[in-house]
Amino acid sequence: MRPTRSALWVRLALSLGLALVCHLSVGLASARAPIYVSSWAVQVSEGYQEADRLARKFGFVNMGQIFPDGQYFHLRHRGLAQQSLTPNWGHRLRLKKDPKVQWFEQQTLRWRVKRSLVVPMDPWFSKQWYMNNKVQPDLNILQVWSQGLSGQGIVVSVLDDGIEKDHPDLLANYDPLASYDFNDYDPDPQPRYTPSDENRHGTRCAGEVAAIANNRFCGAGVAYNARIGGVRMLDGTITDVIEAQSLSLQPQHIHIYSASWGPEDDGRTVDGPGILTQEAFRRGVTKGRGGLGTLFIWASGNGGLHYDNCNCDGYTNSIHTLSVGSTTQQGHVPWYSEACASTLTTTYSSGIITEPQIVTTDLHHQCTDKHTGTSASAPLAAGIIALALEANPFLTWRDMQHLVVRASRQAHLQAEDWRTNGVGRQVSHHYGYGLLDAGLLVDLARMWLPTQPQKKCAIRVLHTPTPILPLMHVRKKMSACAGRANYIRSLEHVQVRLSLSYSRRGDLEISLTSPMGTRSTLVAIRPFDISGQGYNNWIFMSTHFWDEDPQGLWTLGLQNKGYYFNTGTLYRYTLLLYGTAEDMTARPPGPQNATAPPTSWATSASPTAHHSASVTPSKQ
Incomplete structure (x- = not known):
């Protein structure tokens, strides 16, 4: 059974047309039909007298000129209904036939939102310190709300133990098309009630995303007008089939899947998605959302007490998921937090039990102000990403990861391992690129031009068995597939696929250093991992080299940090680089046309190249 991540004690590859159709289809429930009013705008070149003549001829009242040049006039018809769902075709035809009329338009109602500070009236909003300006910095949600963004037209599904669909703070936003029960195979995701309320996790996560605002109940979700669904899949026997089906539910309807679960966070497990679930991820990012790619938001894990490392979790470790870590109100590393190189960003949660926690359904x-763990952090990120997607619905799954990197800041987050990478960004194994800023993410989303096609360059560095010494380095100079169609100039994800044996797996620290000097720990020591199985074709992933130039010397480091008599053998080592041919550091910082749709693309991959590498032993 997959444990939930609660710390409470325990391409557009299709045409633009298809993308637009898919986007419209998921927003039909919230789209407003035009409402026609009795006002008309008319352009006549002969001025006021001609406008008066038209008014008298067709029964209008001339309300005066619109601009001082005397060509555009406002006409109102007293005999027409003040508002109508259909245009007045009779007057349209008459104005169209008049030779003196150059242009006309019957006016429709326009919905506009005051750009003042939006503060929900919900009674528990005052407790939502992480987004109501009571702490600095908070997640900067209010700035986004004041721009009229609230998740409208975006669909989020929480993959968990169900969702209380009739909850008064969720009911109006509940989306049955984004919901299913894969434990009992029926459409109803209502959780199974028990005396201990053990199946509360999904409902809590859902409220963080899309709890209704201004209904004078509980608090407000980050994207309080988003549609919210729930998939019940953790309350029963869990198989690769069930996980794959859950991650593949309605991929043209659901924009964002939020998941706060994974393998055991016990500091000794190395486990990840099965064959079908891996295929679900791949199909999601290549075919979901009309080819723009599904967004999978994942909690990084709660194994901090056991010195676990989320790079031993193949879900958070996937390039297809956007992994989210936690910080406390004071900017400290929570006791349950796992550090690893695959975490991309951080949102708030709680620390010790006496510190403020997360308010939700x-x-x-009922309501609670006791939600915590990385379980609480991932849904906050999902809500923020829903706001950014509302601002720019053409963003691909890779675009969003680029934006999250740029919209995360070190802020007040405290850790001993903050480092500046090769392109000048601060990055940490505890927090990724830092605290996610919703206002900055939305601003960047509006101006973002789509990234060029994803390239993959795979290099088999070592394929002959080599003894693992107490301290050794495997160095390889790489061209990043220069001169080929899959040449990479700017990195995104970097993977290391390793097969090795080791007498005590948890004592082996593995690192990777880029040509630009960024050192990333792929797995730190895990004292509880006493397995002698090693790593069998396991893929480690790092986001710390984002936008760096991959050409040059890459160094894989292996170091025994436990018993001196540990031994092992490195059998295979393959380096997989992902990125784009564009120099992402050369992008201008100013506003760009963010709403222009991207061109079609397909993922490019290279055949594995065979190279030799130098292996350098060092004394411990």
């Missing part, structure tokens, strides 16, 4: 139509 709870079972039995």
Whole structure:
């Protein structure tokens, strides 16, 4: 059974047309039909007298000129209905036939939102310190709300133990098309109630995303007008089939999947998605959202107490998921937090039990202010990403990861391992690129031009068995597939696929250093991992080299940090580089045309190249 991540004690590859159709289809429920009013705008070149003549001829009242040049006039018809769902075809035809009329338009109602500070009236909003300006910095949600963004037209599904669909703070936003019960195979995701309320997790996560605002109940979700669904899949026998089906539910309807679960966070497990689930991820990012790619938001894990490392979790470690870590109100590393190189960003959660936690919906139509763990952080990120997607619905799954990197800041987050990478960004194994800023993410989303096609360059560095010494380095100078169609200029994800044996797996620290000097720990020591199985074709991933130039010397480091008599053998080592041919550091910082749709592309991959590498032993 997959444990939930709660710390409470325990391409557009198709045409633009298809993308637009898919985007419209998921927003039909919230789209407003035009409402026609009795006002008309008319352009006549002969001025005021001609406008008066038209008005008298067709029964209008001339309300005066619109601009001082005397060509555009406002006409109102007293005999027409003040508002109508259909245009007045009779007057359209008459104005169209008049030779003196150059242009006309019957006016429709326009919905506009005051750009003042939006503060929900919900009674528990005052407790939502992480987004109501009570702490600095908070997640900067209010700035986004004041721009009229609230998740409208975006669909989020929480993959968990169900969702209380009739909860008064969720009911109006509940989306049955984004919901299913894969434990009992029926359409109803209502959680199974028990005396201990153990199946409250999904409902809590859902409220963080899309709890209704201004209904004078509980608090407000980050994207309080988003549609919210729930998939019940953790309350029963879990198989690769169930996980794959859950991650593949309605991929043209659901924009964002939020997941706060994974393998055991016990500091000794190395496990990840099965064959079908891996295929679900691949199909999601290549075919979901009309080819723009599904967004999979994942909690990084709660194994901090066991010195676990989320790079031993193949879900957070996937390039297809956007992994989210936690910080406390004071900017400290929570006791449950796992550090690893695959975490991309961070949002708030809680620390010790006496510190402020997260406010959200709870079972039995209740509210709670006791939600915590990385379980609480991932849904906050999902809500923020929903706001950015509302601002620019053409963003691909890779675009969003680029934006999250740029919209995350070190802020007040405290850790001993903050480092500046090769392109000048601060990055940490505890926090990724730092605290996610919703206002900055939305601003960047509006101006973002789509990234060029994803390239993959795979280099088999070592394929002959080599003894693992107490301290050794495997160095390889690489061209990043220069001169080929899959040449990479700017990195995104970097993977290391390793097969090795080791007498005590948890004592082996593995690192990777880029040509630009950025050192990333792929796995730190895990004292509870006493396995002698090593790593069998395991893929480690790092986001710390984002936008760096991959050409040059790459160094894989292996170091025994435990018993001196540990031994092992490195059998295979393949380096996989992902990125784009564009120099991402050369992008201008100013506003760009963000709403222009991207051109079609397909993922490019290279055949594995065979190279030799130098292996350098060092004394410990």
